[in-house]
Amino acid sequence: MTIPHKKAPNKTLQIRPSPHISGGASVEKIMANVILALMPTVLFAIYLFGLAALVTILIGTFSCLLTEYLFCKANGKPSSISDNSIIITGVLYSLTLPPGLPLWMVCIGGIIAVLLGKLLFGGLGYNLFNPALVGRAFLQAAFPSAMTTWYPAMNADRFTSLPLSTLTFPFTTPSYDTISSATPLAAMKFDQILTDSSDLFLGLSSGSLGETSSLLILTGGIYLIARRMMRWQIPAGIFITVVIISTITHNISPNTYPSAQFMLFSGGLMLGAMFMATDMVASPITAKGCFIYGLLIGVLVMIIRLWGGMPEGVMYAILFANAVSPHIDRWTQPRPYGYRKTKS
Amino acid sequence: MNSTSLAPPSSWTLFRALVSIGVICSLLIVSVFQLTASTIKKNETKLLDQAIAAIFPNADTKIGYKQLENGQLKKLEQEAISEQQVFAIFNQKQQLLGYVIKAQGMGYQDTIQLLFGYSPQNETINGITILSSRETPGLGDRIGKDSKFLANFKQLTVKLTPDKIRLLHKIESAKPSTEKSPWQIDSISGATISSRAVTNIISINAAEWIPLLAKHVETINVGN
Amino acid sequence: MEIRTKVINSHDKTPSHSDEFIKGLWRENPVFVQVLGMCPTLAVTNSAINALAMGLATFFVIVMSNTLVSLLRHAIPQQVRIASYILIIATFVTLVDYLLQAMSLTLHQALGAFVPLIVVNCVILGRAEAFASKNSAARSFLDGAGMGLGFTLGLLCLGMVRELLGSGSLFGFMLLPDNFEKWTIMLLPGGGFFTLGLWLLVINYFNRRKVQS
Numbered sequence: 001m002t003i004p005h006k007k008a009p010n011k012t013l014q015i016r017p018s019p020h021i022s023g024g025a026s027v028e029k030i031m032a033n034v035i036l037a038l039m040p041t042v043l044f045a046i047y048l049f050g051l052a053a054l055v056t057i058l059i060g061t062f063s064c065l066l067t068e069y070l071f072c073k074a075n076g077k078p079s080s081i082s083d084n085s086i087i088i089t090g091v092l093y094s095l096t097l098p099p100g101l102p103l104w105m106v107c108i109g110g111i112i113a114v115l116l117g118k119l120l121f122g123g124l125g126y127n128l129f130n131p132a133l134v135g136r137a138f139l140q141a142a143f144p145s146a147m148t149t150w151y152p153a154m155n156a157d158r159f160t161s162l163p164l165s166t167l168t169f170p171f172t173t174p175s176y177d178t179i180s181s182a183t184p185l186a187a188m189k190f191d192q193i194l195t196d197s198s199d200l201f202l203g204l205s206s207g208s209l210g211e212t213s214s215l216l217i218l219t220g221g222i223y224l225i226a227r228r229m230m231r232w233q234i235p236a237g238i239f240i241t242v243v244i245i246s247t248i249t250h251n252i253s254p255n256t257y258p259s260a261q262f263m264l265f266s267g268g269l270m271l272g273a274m275f276m277a278t279d280m281v282a283s284p285i286t287a288k289g290c291f292i293y294g295l296l297i298g299v300l301v302m303i304i305r306l307w308g309g310m311p312e313g314v315m316y317a318i319l320f321a322n323a324v325s326p327h328i329d330r331w332t333q334p335r336p337y338g339y340r341k342t343k344s
Numbered sequence: 345m346n347s348t349s350l351a352p353p354s355s356w357t358l359f360r361a362l363v364s365i366g367v368i369c370s371l372l373i374v375s376v377f378q379l380t381a382s383t384i385k386k387n388e389t390k391l392l393d394q395a396i397a398a399i400f401p402n403a404d405t406k407i408g409y410k411q412l413e414n415g416q417l418k419k420l421e422q423e424a425i426s427e428q429q430v431f432a433i434f435n436q437k438q439q440l441l442g443y444v445i446k447a448q449g450m451g452y453q454d455t456i457q458l459l460f461g462y463s464p465q466n467e468t469i470n471g472i473t474i475l476s477s478r479e480t481p482g483l484g485d486r487i488g489k490d491s492k493f494l495a496n497f498k499q500l501t502v503k504l505t506p507d508k509i510r511l512l513h514k515i516e517s518a519k520p521s522t523e524k525s526p527w528q529i530d531s532i533s534g535a536t537i538s539s540r541a542v543t544n545i546i547s548i549n550a551a552e553w554i555p556l557l558a559k560h561v562e563t564i565n566v567g568n
Numbered sequence: 569m570e571i572r573t574k575v576i577n578s579h580d581k582t583p584s585h586s587d588e589f590i591k592g593l594w595r596e597n598p599v600f601v602q603v604l605g606m607c608p609t610l611a612v613t614n615s616a617i618n619a620l621a622m623g624l625a626t627f628f629v630i631v632m633s634n635t636l637v638s639l640l641r642h643a644i645p646q647q648v649r650i651a652s653y654i655l656i657i658a659t660f661v662t663l664v665d666y667l668l669q670a671m672s673l674t675l676h677q678a679l680g681a682f683v684p685l686i687v688v689n690c691v692i693l694g695r696a697e698a699f700a701s702k703n704s705a706a707r708s709f710l711d712g713a714g715m716g717l718g719f720t721l722g723l724l725c726l727g728m729v730r731e732l733l734g735s736g737s738l739f740g741f742m743l744l745p746d747n748f749e750k751w752t753i754m755l756l757p758g759g760g761f762f763t764l765g766l767w768l769l770v771i772n773y774f775n776r777r778k779v780q781s
Contacts, residue, residue, distance in 0.1 A: 141753035369659035
């Protein structure tokens with residue numbers, strides 16, 4: 001789905017695939033639907049991690065909203081909060097964070113996400129990268145140890161008390177009250193311990209707030225695809241490459257490389273493929289382009305996961321593909337009717 | 345202002361100009377090199393001695409060796425710092441304390457260079473010093489600072505097989521949920537990759553050097 | 569290598585000697601106004617000491633090469649001038665490399681490959697080509713000193729911010745309390761880009777206000 005009137009103005013004639021008119025969809029409407037599709041994942045995160053997830057999502061979203069509001073005000077521009085897109089950025093950003101992350105870090109990441117990821121490029125429709133991932137990438141680079149300390153899911157007192165680290169005084173080092181648990185991907189990479197695929201699918205494992213339940217994310221994504229508010233080519237491209245590559249490597253060496261189910265349902269792949277990679281502005285326009293973009297993300301994810309230094313690579317894969325997507329658009333520009341291929 | 349002549353200068357003029365500048369420059373470089381060479385050498389030796397003293401506090405003299413292709417050890421002059429691969433460390437009474445081995449290998453971002461000490465009497469590795477690394481600040485660079493991690497290498501068992509051809513146990517990272525053996529190393533949580541890289545470098549180099557040193561212990565003991 | 573030549577001297581009015589020195593500090597600051605020499609600016613400013621050492625090394629090279637280029641400006645034919653400048657600059661970089669090793673080996677290791685890379689710092693070649701080849705030795709010396717100092721100041725501005733946030737210290741002295749959570753990104757190359765961007769933002773903001781008022 002593209003938002004033609006919000007795209008960067010271009011003096012040359014743009015050729016886009018039809019149909020050009022889609023039944024009354026507006027930015028607000030699409031964004032509201034995306035929020036609806038994200039709701040199951042949000043609620044499940046709160047169920048798994050309790051108050052920690054609730055405050056993280058609230059503060060993360062609020063810091064994004066406030067940044068956008070203040071920036072618009074300071075620059076004398078009309079406020080762009082009402083188009084709902086900033087709420088999505090805020091919620092998606094919060095969902096990528098580990099539970100129990102100090103709230104002051106959540107705030108800083110939210111400010112960076114909106115300011116550096118979106119507003120400095122010119123606001124909605126102009127951002128090169130997915131703002132939510134820009135915020136997360138900054139936090140990952142700035143506070144690597146806090147970003148890789150995982151609070152275990154399903155704690156008994158999760159609805160009555162907050163983890164100690166959440167309320168850390170701003171700019172100080174967090175201290176942790178519970179032993180952190182490794183994410184399934186880290187356990188696989190560093191200790192060769194495999195987590196059960198059905199646990200992964202249902203989401204009963206440790207990880208970022210929103211990367212746990214593949215089932216609920218898939219449901220939300222399918223809802224959006226059914227309402228034609230999301231390009232199915234992108235997640236399809238990602239899943240196909242991930243399945244193909246992991247099946248091949250798993251068959252070559254089953255002990256070193258995990259199976260396709262594990263790769264599909266672990267880490268941020270589901271959330272990334274369904275909600276991050278499909279960011280309407282940062283992804284390509286044409287259907288063919290979207291598929292190529294999906295393939296690129298899938299390949300990068302697998303390379304980073306299998307042979308890279310880090311256990312998870314969805315974030316960097318998507319950010320990299322975001323940077324490439326204008327070029328993908330150029331290669332896949334459909335030939336206007338009656339034109340011949342120009343020989344170079 | 346430059347006076348630009350209309351006719352281009354001859355090649356000889358250009359040649360002369362470049363050569364004379366070259367001569368001036370080489371004179372400058374040679375004289376500064378002569379002035380600083382001894383100080384630089386002194387700095388290098390000092391840095392190395394500090395690193396060795398951290399591993400063998402009673403060290404008095406050292407002899408550097410390098411391995412030849414035929415598996416023999418060659419004694420090197422004190423000055424040949426860059427070529428030396430292993431040092432035999434003696435105390436004031438000229439008794440062999442142990443060895444310090446230079447090792448390097450791939451870390452998370454770039455090559456890690458380190459020294460590790462080996463004591464044949466105790467059959468242990470007794471300390472490491474990271475010489476240079478470019479690991480992530482705050483995470484990977486803890487391999488040189490984390491006292492808990494460095495304590496792993498204070499009393500690390502490296503027993504030789506009875507025929508002294510290879511190590512009895514391979515040095516390796518400790519696995520979670522199994523009991524730690526005295527030849528296993530606990531990684532730093534949050535810097536798994538860098539700490540495993542260090543373990544790996546030491547494991548490979550210990551397996552190569554320690555049997556070799558055991559073979560040559562007599563020649564080394566008499567200072568050859 | 570990028571060389572941006574600026575028209576420094578208008579022929580009708582020769583600037584004073586002190587002006588040649590001062591212009592490099594702020595009005596034509598190599599880091600913040602000309603945005604030249606970004607490779608060392610971004611790479612070695614992760615601590616104030618590194619920034620200072622890099623700045624002073626560049627200062628030495630730029631002053632010496634400017635003076636020598638200016639002294640030899642009538643002897644160097646137009647056709648081989650760039651080759652000659654590079655030869656002269658490379659010589660002084662080699663000297664700095666030796667001197668730094670003699671002074672502190674640890675500092676030399678921290679700066680790593682970036683000391684030899686001073687050769688390709690476009691500020692230095694830019695000054696040789698745009699200024700020293702056309703002006704007297706005294707003026708070139710002052711110009712080099714001003715530019716070198718301006719460059720050092722620029723690097724220090726970045727280095728201090730990055731060290732304070734990234735290590736909680738300044739020039740190696742712990743300033744912030746122990747429980748300050750260090751911003752690792754500030755020590756990585758990415759932090760260099762962020763800090764430079766923010767400094768440019770601040771400086772452009774003030775410059776624009778000055779123009780408006």
